[in-house]
Amino acid sequence: MEIKNSSSNSNTDFILLGLSSNPELQTPLFAIFLIMYLITVVGNVLIILVIHSDCRLHTPMYFFLSNLSFMDICFTTVIVPKMLVSLLSETKTISYVGCLVQMYFFMALGNTDSYLLASMAIDRLVAICNPFQYEVVMSPKHCLLMLIGSCTISHLHALLRVVLMSRLSFCASRVIKHFFCDTQPVLKLSCSDTSSSQIVVMTETLAVIATPFLCILFSYLRIIITVLRIPSAAGKWKAFSTCGSHLTVVALFYGSIIYVYFRPLSMYSVVKDRVATVMYTVVTPMLNPFIYSLRNKDMKRGLGKLKNRIKS
Incomplete structure (x- = not known):
């Protein structure tokens, strides 16, 4: 039976196919992703505690x-707990409203992450290329405005996307070939003509996601040009070393996002897209605390201080 409008859509449930339909893999996958989720939460909470407890990290x-770590916790919490429940459940359903809510927060928090990464790139740009103006440009007021702007743009983007999705009709098939409600697999289920929605989604996504990405590229091009002018090899290494962790996170985050979203719907591949999506929804948030702490002397010192405070 075809679902013809949004009011009837609200009475239906979707079935999340998950990462694998093999019953023998459900328990091992549950254990793996539960461990990864706990590592993500604990690691990012530690990053927040270390930064807030050490005045030299203010x-x-x-x-x-610290805000990126908080967003990473929220971002994975939108997806992983529901995925864990589905792995141990026989029904694996999610309501229509629940699907739209999950989609909204997934996009809002994910895009906030990308804008925070862009803000961090701007911070490095000013610190390396214009250090004498650093305190003025990156003042607490300006940083707060950048954070508010990141959240506002991201939530408006998510709201527009969810409104577009809510106007679609869905056919008899309710099986989402994914482990959460993402745009592409949900669009595949629609009976409506999605060509106009796809154009709007691609255009608007390109604008919202490409803006911080281009900002990061521009920042690092300027940084590279400035660093190459430094006469000493030690000076060049010192400047580049402050950007290493950030560049690693950017490569992991944007590499998988570009693969998943910047392709036509006809090129959507279930298995490959699930693997790529796991990279930026689960793996990258889990690795971020390690990337920023293991390669950062200030974070190591802060972790040592926090450890000593807990012991005492």
């Missing part, structure tokens, strides 16, 4: 990092 870079 700088713009670590202000954005």
Whole structure:
């Protein structure tokens, strides 16, 4: 039976196919992703505690990092707990409203992550290319405005996307070939003509996602040009070393996002897209605390201080 409008859509449930339909893999996958989720939460909470407990880390870079860690916790919490429940459940259903809510927060928090990464790139740009103006440009007021702007743009983007999705009709098939409600697999189920929706989605996504990405590229091009002018090899290494962790996170995050979203719906591949999506929804948030702490002397010192405070 075809579902013809949004009011009837609200009475239906979708079935999340998950990462695998093999019953023998459900328990091992549950254990793996539960461990990854716990590592993500604990690791990012530690990053936040370290930054807030050490006054020497009260700088713009670590202000954005602490907010990035908080967003990563929220981002994975939108997806992983529901996925864990589905792995142990026989029904694996999600309501129509629940699907739209999950889609909204997934996009809002994910895009906020990308804008925070862009803010961190701007911070490095000003610190390396214009250090004498650093305190003025990256003042607490400006940092707060950048954070508010990141959240506002991201939530408006998510709201527009969900409104577009809510206007679609869905056919008899309710099986979402994914482990959460993402745009592409849900669009595949629609009976409506999705060509106009796809154009709007692609255009608007390109604008919202490409803007912070281009900002990051521009920032690092300027940084590279400036660093190459430094005469000493030690000076060049010192400048580049402050950007290493951030560049690693950017490569992991944007690499998988570009693969998943910047392709036509006809090129959507179930298995490959699930793997790529796991990279930026689960793996990258889990790795971020390790990337920023293991390669950062300030974070190591802060972790040591926090450890000593807990012991005492």
